[in-house]
Every structure is written in C-alpha cells, then in structure tokens.
Amino acid sequence: MHLLVVILPALLFVALRPLPVLAGGDAAKGEGIFTNRCSDCHMVRGDTVKKAPPLTGLFERVSGTWAGFDYSDAMKSAAIVWDEDTLTQFLKNPRGYVPKTKMPFNGLKRAGEAEDLIAYLRDATAD
Numbered sequence: 001m002h003l004l005v006v007i008l009p010a011l012l013f014v015a016l017r018p019l020p021v022l023a024g025g026d027a028a029k030g031e032g033i034f035t036n037r038c039s040d041c042h043m044v045r046g047d048t049v050k051k052a053p054p055l056t057g058l059f060e061r062v063s064g065t066w067a068g069f070d071y072s073d074a075m076k077s078a079a080i081v082w083d084e085d086t087l088t089q090f091l092k093n094p095r096g097y098v099p100k101t102k103m104p105f106n107g108l109k110r111a112g113e114a115e116d117l118i119a120y121l122r123d124a125t126a127d
C-alpha cells in the first residue's frame with residue numbers, strides 16, 4: 001500500500017512528461033515533400049524558372065528578388081529575408097503570411113512537414 005503511494009505518482013510523472021521536441025526536421029522526408037508538392041513549379045537550384053523562381057541560395061535571399069521572374073507586388077514589397085522562421089510561416093500559410101501572393105499553394109498543414117522540408121531546403125538550395 002505504502003509502496004503504491006510512492007510509485008503511482010512517479011509513474012504518472014514519467015507518463016505525462018511531454019515528448020521531447022525534435023530539433024530540426026528530417027531532410028530525407030523533406031526531399032519527398034519537395035518532389036511531391038513544390039517541384040512542379042520550383043527548381044531547388046540552378047537558373048531555370050519553371051512556373052516560379054528557382055530556390056537557389058534561398059536562405060538570406062530577400063523575397064521577390066530573383067531577376068527574371070515576374071513576382072506579385074505583394075511578394076516584392078514584403079521584402080522578407082528568407083530564413084528558417086520566415087519560411088516556416090510562409091510555407092504553413094502562404095496567403096496568410098504574404099497576402100495577395102500569387103503562389104497557388106494552400107500551405108503545409110501536417111505537423112512536422114514544414115520543418116522536414118526546410119531541413120532539406122537548407123542544403124539543397126545552397127549555392
């Protein structure tokens with residue numbers, strides 16, 4: 001009886017601890033997401049404009065500045081510096097983060113998707 005009084009709270013404590021938050025996403029999963037959801041419109045590297053600008057050198061690039069792509073005024077005037085934080089917000093809800101963007105994409109809604117994709121983009125878009 002006394003033992004139970006000691007053990008039960010201890011068990012509850014272990015069971016109810018929040019799961020550790022994964023630091024950084026899974027780049028391999030991110031590559032699959034890019035292929036399925038982004039690659040119709042974007043190249044990850046190089047100079048080729050498909051339906052949208054390539055993502056070459058994306059990190060630290062300012063939004064709307066790829067020469068040779070006709071961006072929306074919204075994307076140009078947003079002047080966002082793309083990094084982990086701004087990309088996460090944009091990719092989860094493009095039109096929420098850049099109202100009137102012409103990127104026809106509803107956003108990554110499942111938990112962890114944006115993080116996985118960004119882990120992939122970090123290396124894949126490097127010059």
Ligand code: HEC
Binds near residue numbers: 091
């Ligand atoms: C159907 C085509 C399409 C799809 C799919 C798409 N995009 Fe885009 N994307 C665009 C267009 C068009 C723009 C330019 C938007 C503007 O000018 O408002 C854009 C802009 C961007 C920008 C800003 C680029 C810059 O130079 O500032 C990023 C970053 C981006 N997209 C990433 C992604 C990622 C990552 C995915 C996949 C989750 C994706 N896009 C899916 C068409 C698309």
